[in-house]
Amino acid sequence: MHWLKESVTVKLGFIAVLILVLLIPQALVDGLINERASRQEEAIKTVSDQYSGDQLVQGPVLVIPYREQTTASDDKGKKSTGEVIENLFILPNELHFKGNVNTEILYRGIYKVPVYTSSLNVSGNFTKADLSSLSVDPTKLMPEKAYLVFSISDLKGLKTNPQVNIAGQTTAATPIAGDGLFPNGLQVPVNLYNKYDGPIIFSFNLDLKGSQELHFLHLGKTTDVELKGNWPDPSFDGRFLPDNRVVNHNGFYAKWRMLYYNRPFPQQWVHDQGLISNSKKTDDAIFGVKLMLPIDQYQQTTRTSKYAILIILLTFVSLFFTEMIGKQKVHAFNYILIGAAMVIYYTLLLSFSEQIGYNLAYLVASAATVMLIAIFLASVLKNRKAASIFAFILGLFYAFIYVIIQLEDLALLIGSIALFVIIAALMYSSRKINWDKP
Numbered sequence: 102m103h104w105l106k107e108s109v110t111v112k113l114g115f116i117a118v119l120i121l122v123l124l125i126p127q128a129l130v131d132g133l134i135n136e137r138a139s140r141q142e143e144a145i146k147t148v149s150d151q152y153s154g155d156q157l158v159q160g161p162v163l164v165i166p167y168r169e170q171t172t173a174s175d176d177k178g179k180k181s182t183g184e185v186i187e188n189l190f191i192l193p194n195e196l197h198f199k200g201n202v203n204t205e206i207l208y209r210g211i212y213k214v215p216v217y218t219s220s221l222n223v224s225g226n227f228t229k230a231d232l233s234s235l236s237v238d239p240t241k242l243m244p245e246k247a248y249l250v251f252s253i254s255d256l257k258g259l260k261t262n263p264q265v266n267i268a269g270q271t272t273a274a275t276p277i278a279g280d281g282l283f284p285n286g287l288q289v290p291v292n293l294y295n296k297y298d299g300p301i302i303f304s305f306n307l308d309l310k311g312s313q314e315l316h317f318l319h320l321g322k323t324t325d326v327e328l329k330g331n332w333p334d335p336s337f338d339g340r341f342l343p344d345n346r347v348v349n350h351n352g353f354y355a356k357w358r359m360l361y362y363n364r365p366f367p368q369q370w371v372h373d374q375g376l377i378s379n380s381k382k383t384d385d386a387i388f389g390v391k392l393m394l395p396i397d398q399y400q401q402t403t404r405t406s407k408y409a410i411l412i413i414l415l416t417f418v419s420l421f422f423t424e425m426i427g428k429q430k431v432h433a434f435n436y437i438l439i440g441a442a443m444v445i446y447y448t449l450l451l452s453f454s455e456q457i458g459y460n461l462a463y464l465v466a467s468a469a470t471v472m473l474i475a476i477f478l479a480s481v482l483k484n485r486k487a488a489s490i491f492a493f494i495l496g497l498f499y500a501f502i503y504v505i506i507q508l509e510d511l512a513l514l515i516g517s518i519a520l521f522v523i524i525a526a527l528m529y530s531s532r533k534i535n536w537d538k539p
Contacts, residue, residue, distance in 0.1 A: 112424075115433055116417045120410065123440045127409050130447045134406060137451065138399035144209035149312035152207065152216050153258030156311035157387065158198070159283050159318040160251030161303065162377070163191040163227045165293070168241040189230060189237060190282070190376070191369045194300070196225040196321025200307075202330035204392050211455050215332065215392045216312045218260070223251075224304035225321060229297060230369040237371060244293035249303065252283030260308040265289040267303040268296050274305075282374055316389030318377075319359050322368060326357040332392045339388030357388060398454035398462070401506060405463070406447050408502050413443055415523065419494050420478075423487055435481055439474055446470045467499040 149155070169187045200221035207214045232239050249267055253259065256276070263274045268291055277286040293301065309315075316339060317326055331352040337343055340363075343355040361368065365382040377383065417436065424431045446466055453462035475492035479485045501519050 112421065116421060116436065119433075119436055119440055120413055120417065123413055123444060124410065126441075126444045127406070127447070130409075130444060130451075131403070131406055133448065134399060134403050134451055137455070138403070141212045141399060144212035145214050145312075148207050148209050148214040148216070152214075152312055153310040154255040154312055155314035155316070156219075156258055156309055157254040157316045157318065157389075158221070158223075158251075158307065159253070159377070160249075160286075160320065161193065161223070161225075162250045162282055162320065163193075163247065163301065164250055164282070165189045165191070165230075165247045165297075166243045167237060168243065169237075186243075187372055188374065189232075189235070189242070189369065189371050190374075191227050191230050192366060193225040193303075193321040194228045194323070196223075196324045198223055198317060198324075198326040198328075200328060202315060202328060202332070202390075202392070204330060204332040213394060214312065215394060216310070217315070217330070217332075217392060219307075219309045219311065219315060221307040221309065222304070223307060224302075226303065227301040229299075235369065235371050242297070244297045247291050247293045247297075249289045249291055250277070250282045250286055252286045253307065253309065254285060255311065256285050256287075258310040260310060261306075263287065263305045263307055265303065265305040267291045268293060268301050282377060284378065313393060314389065314391050316387050318383065319364050319386040319388065320366065320377075321359075322361045324357070324359045326355075326388075328355050328390065329353070330390070330392070334393070336391040336393055337389075338391055340385055341388040353390075355390065359388075398451075398459040401459045402447070402451050402454055404506055405450065405502060408505070409444070409447065412498055412502065413440060415498050416443060416495055419491060423491050431478075431481060435477075438477070442470055442473055442477075463499075463503055467496070467503075471496050471499065 166186050166188055168184050170182055171185050198221055200219050202217050202219045204215055204217040207216050232242075249265060251274075264271055265274055267289065270291055272289045272291070274287040274289050277283075277288050281288070315328075317324075319341065329352065333348070333350050333352060335348060335353045335355070337346065337355060341357055341359055343357050345354075345356040347354040365385045366377060370376060416439070420431060420436070420439065449466040449469065450459075450462055453465050456462075457465070471492050474495060475488050478491055479488035482488060505519075
């Protein structure tokens with residue numbers, strides 16, 4: 102049995118099996134990370150439900166009822182005529198949004214949730230529809246029964262009841278009962294008798310609360326949005342990016358200007374009340390800002406754990422080389438203990454990152470793990486110099502992973518170069534090992 106203890110091949114086989122076995126607790130750690138991330142999502146959802154959710158501002162749309170003649174036939178083929186009320190839908194000629202977004206952080210236990218209050222001024226105008234293209238008789242219009250429709254995605258976020266000024270008339274908005282043009286719609290009646298031929302000017306203010314996201318729907322022939330906010334890490338998303346933007350530690354400023362050429366809606370239409378609520382068309386017209394937290398600790402910890410097998414492999418190979426070159430044996434059980442310490446490293450990183458942030462947690466967990474393994478090896482090998490060298494190498498490995506995590510765009514390049522250098526160093530060191538030993 103002595104040859105088993107001295108065999109290089111057996112030792113390498115044991116290391117290979119141990120690495121595979123360590124994948125089991127590492128998978129459990131990954132599950133723990135996902136569980137904590139899910140708890141964070143639940144906390145965000147709970148706070149958003151209680152405060153106010155993401156906000157999508159849609160509209161306004163001008164709706165003018167009109168009478169339409171219908172013809173029907175009975176069972177005997179006798180025809181009869183009747184009259185039904187249909188709707189003419191008109192989108193704004195010009196649509197302007199201007200507002201400030203003031204963000205703050207709410208806490209749910211250890212979890213942070215960005216919420217905001219926003220004061221938006223909405224203004225613009227409508228122009229006369231081209232009725233000839235719609236086959237609508239102008240004499241059948243009922244402008245005295247017109248109304249304005251708009252929507253926000255979470256009505257709980259309204260801090261005040263919007264007072265809408267349109268065509269010189271000021272009226273408070275009321276919720277739409279039943280199915281409407283928009284979900285969570287609000288409407289304002291307006292008498293356009295003898296006012297329909299000229300531009301119809303409108304304006305109103307929205308005092309909104311929301312969580313994380315504020316989006317708009319591009320409905321105007323020309324749509325302008327100007328936003329200012331105190332959140333230093335905005336993410337502009339959706340179908341359109343800002344034409345102008347300024348982002349710094351004090352907040353952000355963004356300005357959009359879109360023309361109707363890329364808008365998936367016609368300027369006016371009849372009958373089809375579900376046109377704007379079509380999810381495909383809506384997705385092609387939404388834009389805005391996300392007031393999200395920077396890459397959180399769970400994303401970074403997950404990315405770090407993906408390199409666990411690489412760290413364990415390089416550490417065991419380095420330890421094996423130290424053992425072979427220094428001719429000092431490291432018992433198999435000591436390999437197991439070192440492997441366990443390297444798996445526990447990720448639970449340290451996760452737990453500390455929830456309290457002090459990822460960067461500082463990475464330093465604390467890495468330093469603690471390296472020191473623990475170094476002190477352990479110094480005791481096992483009775484050789485402080487060898488343990489110090491090994492600790493230095495292990496520290497380099499953790500620093501290497503940290504650099505890769507931070508340099509997202511250059512991660513592949515830097516990682517490939519560093520691995521090439523590591524392999525070259527291992528090839529150079531392996532010259533002193535007697536691989537012919539049974």
